[in-house]
Amino acid sequence: MTLFERSPRGVKPTPDGTRILPMIDQALDALDAIVAEAQRLANPAPDTIRMGVSPLIGADLVARAFDAARNLDRPRDLVLREADLTHLREDLQAGRLDLLLVPAVQAMPTFRHRVIAREPVVVIDPADSRTESPVELHAAADAAYILVPDSCGLTTFTTELFRSHDLPLRTYPGEASNYRVLDEWARMGVGAALLPQSKTTHEHGSSRPLVRAGAPVEITYEAVWDNATPLAADLEDFVTSLTQLTELTERTYEETGD
Template sequence: MNVEGLRYAQAVSQTKSFSAAARAYGVTQPALSNGVARLEDELGIKLFDRSPRGVMPTAHGTRILPMIDQALGLLDAVVSESRRLAVVRSGAVRMGVSPLIGSELVACAFEAARGLPRPRDLVLREADLDALGEALRAGELDVLLVPAVLPLPSFRRRSISSEPVVVINSAAPGDGTPLELEAAAAADYILVPDTCGLTKFTTQLFSGNDLPLRRYPGEAASFRVQEEWARMGVGAALLPRSKVTGDASCRPLVRAGVSVRISYEAVWARDTPLTAELEEFADALAACRE
């Protein structure tokens, strides 16, 4: 049975249109229509009826199309798992990293992987937290290195390191003196999209201490823009120390005199074949940062 015909039928079922399915699949409409027709001939049943209201499954199609979805899902899982196992055999560990992770921590990860009893290479993928989580669940990544801001009860996790948080605010002295969190709450904060973990950390920090988070009505696209706008006086910026350029004046954020820090952790699936090695990797990475 031709897999392409199954995918064509799935696309028609999802879009309820042969032309829309052809566009979504990146083929001409005649090619898609012919593929579906060949599949129907092979199955001996008609899957779709066309009408002025669009394309609808036939009675037989209503039974068969969900089975086609299941079959293609299993086939995709076979391909994904085969690729994952091939990477495991190659000796590489696929690690996803948040944009918030600094270069020093990534360098420590390479050192930790190469120091395992069976030395490993790292294959890195940087992406937003949602995309990294999906890739880990799909078996496309072996381990994540991310800010410790998400509840992940179904995964194994290991605290790796932390770093101080600083505030940049041109309306207040930038002489390096500590700034108490309660006093920091008086500023309007420029935030970035809630994808890398920094905005979630900031929100949790203020709400966890029963303080209001005053938000600048706009939004910066990156840490660099966040810092530049804060230095221009648009608002204040709260950043991990490693994300601040060397010439930027900033103040360490403290709570009752104790440094406020953002934590990072390694996260991996409980049922991965690399469980033992990832435990060792996480331990080595944590020790590297101590």
């Protein structure tokens, strides 16, 4: 049986080939499905999702992650690890973690990414505590900012925010150990600070929403995971569920304030 015929104008299927070739494609697809299912049965996905989180990720988002894991068709337990971004990325690349929840401040091109949540950023500057009205980014550039070690993603976010808008970033010569100390030092008047709104102390009366051309400046949090693991399908479902829970929570807050 001849499947193809050659001519000066090229190669084309014979009448027999036109009938047989689609069947061959179907057989190959079925064989691929058999191999994939055999691998799934031989290497079943674990019952846990090992999730790494940045210190900037709030407890409310982590709580929703637990709900999302429990609501999977095959419920999973979450095993959490909080660490700096460098260690989290290394562990994800080495297969020691299944998924990250981190600020979206650095690309990992070979991994899947999905935005999970956003929140407004505020400026804490006791030197300008007469008002709590929004402050434009170009005006905020007049302050000297306390920074933290580039581990949780906040310093990367801050420096990239100013750089991307061609604004100088004036910095305090010292360094706070983490965002909690950053908040305290700014409240003491050591310098100004840029923080996600949820990370400021409630008694802080000198925080002002940061805006650019009147629109709130926001920090984005994302899920990052490897799509080539036995857990890939469950991780996709988990991230989708977490995104939906977050959107529902945000809509409820907008409607009720609770």
